[in-house]
Amino acid sequence: MVRTAVLVSGGGSNLQAILASQLFGEIQNCNLVSVISSNPGAYALDRARAAGIEVSVVDVSTFPTKRTFNTALMQKLGDLDIELVVLAGFMQVLQRPICKEYENRIMNVHPSLIPAFCGPGQYGLHVHQQVLDYGVKVSGATVHFVTEEVDGGPIILQKAVDVLPDDTAKTLQRRIMEQAEWEILPKAIDLFCRGKLTVEGRRVRIDEGA
Numbered sequence: 001m002v003r004t005a006v007l008v009s010g011g012g013s014n015l016q017a018i019l020a021s022q023l024f025g026e027i028q029n030c031n032l033v034s035v036i037s038s039n040p041g042a043y044a045l046d047r048a049r050a051a052g053i054e055v056s057v058v059d060v061s062t063f064p065t066k067r068t069f070n071t072a073l074m075q076k077l078g079d080l081d082i083e084l085v086v087l088a089g090f091m092q093v094l095q096r097p098i099c100k101e102y103e104n105r106i107m108n109v110h111p112s113l114i115p116a117f118c119g120p121g122q123y124g125l126h127v128h129q130q131v132l133d134y135g136v137k138v139s140g141a142t143v144h145f146v147t148e149e150v151d152g153g154p155i156i157l158q159k160a161v162d163v164l165p166d167d168t169a170k171t172l173q174r175r176i177m178e179q180a181e182w183e184i185l186p187k188a189i190d191l192f193c194r195g196k197l198t199v200e201g202r203r204v205r206i207d208e209g210a
């Protein structure tokens, strides 16, 4: 069983999707050891507690620098002997040491079709507003491995979602969560934990065999 930590900062709907998928047996070989939040007030912590998962808080506001925060987080992951790190609405950038230590073992879900509408400052409703302002007809979600470059790591899974004429950033955000994020993030975790992912440069090969 792959010892897994889910890192959160907010509402935790992606965490909820992971918990539900585990309950339905759609994620195999995954031991969800801990949910770690950078924000002590995150509702995601309540969701984790309700599911009986151990929670920890590494409160970013109590650290003098991003570097000391990253060091504390890395220490926590090491103490828990974590093998897979899942960023599910985690609002902090991971720095080089942590990305290197967990190379191709950290995954993130981003609410657009990377490489469009991604990178520094592209999070939450900003992403969807930019999609609407640009006028694209299709957006979606991407699960990718995490490197130092924000949203720049090898892509594991993507799913497209139509942009509708009357969409607001909020309606689009919700539809992309429901139709894409909540499906592809649990699926990527399952593939990883069953040893089905191989990274070759920028490409992630998926072994579709049973």
Ligand code: GRF
Residues within 6 Å of the ligand: 009, 010, 011, 012, 013, 014, 015, 044, 088, 089, 090, 109, 110, 111, 124, 177, 181
């Ligand atoms: C999601 O849109 C995810 O793609 C992004 O942050 C949001 C988190 O939502 N990285 P939640 O906390 O999982 O509800």
